[in-house]
Amino acid sequence: MSLVEAVDLNVWFAGGRVHAVRDASLRLEPGRCLALVGESGSGKSALARSLLGLAGPTATVTAGELRIAGQDTRGFGPRDWRKVRGRHVGLVSQDALVALDPLRPIGAEITESLLAHRTVPRNKVGERVVDLLTRVGVPEPEERARQYVHQLSGGLRQRALIASAIAAEPGILIADEPTTALDAAVQARVLALLDELKEQGTGLLLISHDLAVVEALADEVAVMRHGVIVETGPTDRVLDDPRHEYTRELLAAVPGTRPRPPRGPLAKGDPLLTVTGVVKRFGARTAVAGADFTLRPGETLGLVGESGSGKTTLARVVLGMAAPDEGTVLLDGAPWSGVPERARRSRRRTIQLIPQDPLSAVDPRWPVSRVVGEALAATGVPRAERTARTVLLLERVGLTPDLLDRRPAALSGGQRQRVAIARALAPQPKLLVCDEPVSALDVSVQAQVLDLLRRLQEELGLATLFISHDLAVVREVCDRVMVMKDGVVVESGPVEDVFAGPAHPYTKALLDAVPRRARTAHEPAQERL
C-alpha cells in the first residue's frame, strides 16, 4: 500500500486568484524518498503542506484522489486532519531555531508530539524523549532535553526537530528544506540521519532547491515549476538525462557543475587591502586569532568556514565596523584600523558591503530610487543628478528603470540582490565585501548573480572579499581562497591548488561534505586547468 497517493491535486490561494499547484500527482512508498525540486514559488511547499491539511487558512485544496496512509482525506474535517498530523505524517521544516518554539525546552516540544496522539503512557514520556534524542544522535540526551533551541548548535537543533517529528512514529516524513540553514559538514550528518530513517521504512518526501541534497537522499525526483510537475523519474535518470527543458536549466545553474571560467594570471601590483596579524576577542572568546592577507585590485579572495568560524567578524574588521584587538588593517596604503571614525568616514566609500539577505538590509518602506539615491547622496552626488545616475547603476546590474518606484517586497529575490549590488556600486568603491551574497537565492538566480558579480569585477577592476560557506560557489568566482576554523586561518592559496590538494584535514572534511555530483563535476574542470 502506498503511503501517499495523490492524483490531480490542485491548491488555490486567495479565493482562487492564485493557482499554486496544478493537477499534481504523486505516490510515496515506504522506505523510499521522493524529492520535490523547484525554485521558490514553484508550489512545492504548498503541495507538501496540503498532505498535512496545512496548506493555510486561505487555501482551497481539491484532488481527484488523495489517500494518506490508506485513508481518503477528501472531505476531512479539522478533527480528522489532526489525527493524521504527527501520527501518520511528520513535518521537518528548515531552520530549527524558528521551527521549534524558542521559549520551551526541546524535551517539551518532543513531549507534545508524544501526548498529542497518546502513543505513549504519560509516565513513560520522559523515558521516550530520551530514547528519541538518542535515536537521532543527540549526545547527553537527558541534559539536552532540558535545554532550549538557542542553547544548541545548528546540527543538534535540527536533530531535535527531527526527533519531535518522528515521535509519534509517522510512516511519512515531510522534510521541507531540512538542511538549508546548516553548514556543509553538519548538513552531511543530518542527511545521513534522514537516510537512516528511510532505511528503517519511513517514506520521505523531501523538498529542496538544492540538487546536491536531492541526489544524496532521493530515489525519485519530481521537478516543479509554476505549480506544475514538469518531470518525474528515478533520481539518477532525471539528473543525468534530464528530459524537460526546465530541468536542464536547473541542472546547468547548479554552482560547481558549471565549468570554472578561465581566469587571468593572479593580480599583481600594490595591495589595496593589507591585513596583518588581526586578532579580535569577545570577552574570553577569540573570534579571530591572527589573520594575515592582502587583496589587490581586480582580485577575488574567498573566505570559507562554517558559522562561528570567525569569517563574519573578520569581514567586520575589514569593513571598519569592529576594531581589532591586535594587528593592523591598511587600506590603499593608509591605516584603516586604529584611527578615529572621523578619519575613516571620508574613505568609507572605498569599501562597500553586499549583504546576505537584501530584504533585511534595505528599508522595506523605501522604493528602489531612494535606496540607491541615499548611497549616491552620501557621496555628494547632487540631487538633480541622482535619478539619472540611479538608472545607470540599475542598467549596470541588469535591471530596468521601471523598477525605480518599486519597494523591496515587490521585487524578486534576484532583483533585490541586484538592487543591493547597485547600492554598493553607487559610491564607486574599490573593494566589495560580499557576505554570503547568493545563499538566500534560488540556484538559477544564484548563477545569474554570480555572473553579474564576475562581470563587474572584470569591468571595474574591483577587489572582492567573498565570504561563503558554499565551496562550489567559491570555486566558481574566486582566485584565491582562505579557509577559517575556530578563528584560525588553517589554509590559504590559489583556488585550484586548495581544491585539488587540500593540505589541512579541515579543508578535506569541507570538501568531502560537498555532495557527490558537485564534486565529480570538479574533476574534468581541474584537468582543464
Add this chain to the structure above:
Amino acid sequence: MRGVLARLVSAALVVWAAATCAFLVLQLIPGDPVYAIVGSDALVSEEQHERIREEYGLDQPLVAQYLNYVVRLATFRFGESYQLQQPVSTVLADQLWPTVQLALAATVLAPLLAVLVAVATSGRAAWPRRVAAAVELVVVSTPSFWLGIMLLTIFSFRLGWLPVAETGGVASLVLPTITLALPIAAVLTQVMREGLLSALDQPFAVTARARGVPETAVRYRHALRHSAIPALTMAGWFTGTLLGGAVIVENVFARPGIGRITLQAVGDRDLPVVQGVVALSAVVFVAVAALIDVLYAVVDPRLRRRTGVQAI
C-alpha cells in the same frame, strides 16, 4: 551579586530623582505654605506666622530645606501632615491597604480578561476580532470617572446588585476593580492579540500544528507565551495607570485610599503628604520594574543568562 547591587543603586537614584522633582514642582506653586498649614482663611498674626515658619523649617534657605528633606527621606521620616496633624507615614500606612486591595484585584482581573479575549479573538474568523477591537476602542477612550459613574448607575442604582460606596465587604470592591481594570485590559488585549497573531504565523506554530495539536492548544501552549513579551513591556504604563486610576476610582466610589489622600493633599497644598506619595510611587515603580525583569526571564529563556535569573 553585582547585578543586585547595581539594581539597588539605580533604585535609590530613581527615588531620589522623583523626590527632587516633587520638591521643585511644589516650590513653583505660588502662595505661602503657612496658609496651607493653618488653613488659608484663618487669620494669623505676624508672630504666629513666624513661629510656624520656624517650626516647619520654612525660614531656612531653599538649599537647606532641600538637604533637610533628602536626609529625612533617606531616614524614612516624611514629617507631619499640615492638615491631618499626623505623621505622613501613619497617614500613608492607614490608607495603603484599601488601595493595595484595589490595585491587586485590578492586576489580577485585567490580564485575565486580556488573555481570555485575546485568545478567543485570534482565530481564523475576522468578525470576533472586529467586534472586540471596536469594544476595546470604546473602553480605552471612555474616561474612567464616566465609566465608573455608568457602572454605578446601572449596577447599583438601577439593579441594586452592588453597593454604592465602600462597605468593607468584597461586593464593594467589584465595581471599582472593574472600572480600574477595564481600560488596562482593553490596551493589553490589543497588544496580546497582535502578539498572538504574529506568533501564530511563526514556523514553530506550523510545527506544532503538524504534530496534530489542536488549534486552541497551539494558542495557549505556544503563542500566548510569546505574546506575553510585548505585554510585559506595557507594565510600566500599567503601574502608572493603576496609581492614576486609583485617584479617580477612589473618589468616584468614595473609597478610602492613597488616591483619595493624594487628591486631597494636592488640593490643600499639604506638601509633606504629596512628597510622601511621590516617594511611595517611585518605590512602587522601581519594585515593579525589578519584578518585570524577573518575569521577562521567566517567560523568555533566551534572556536568562543576561539577567542571571534562574527560573523554572
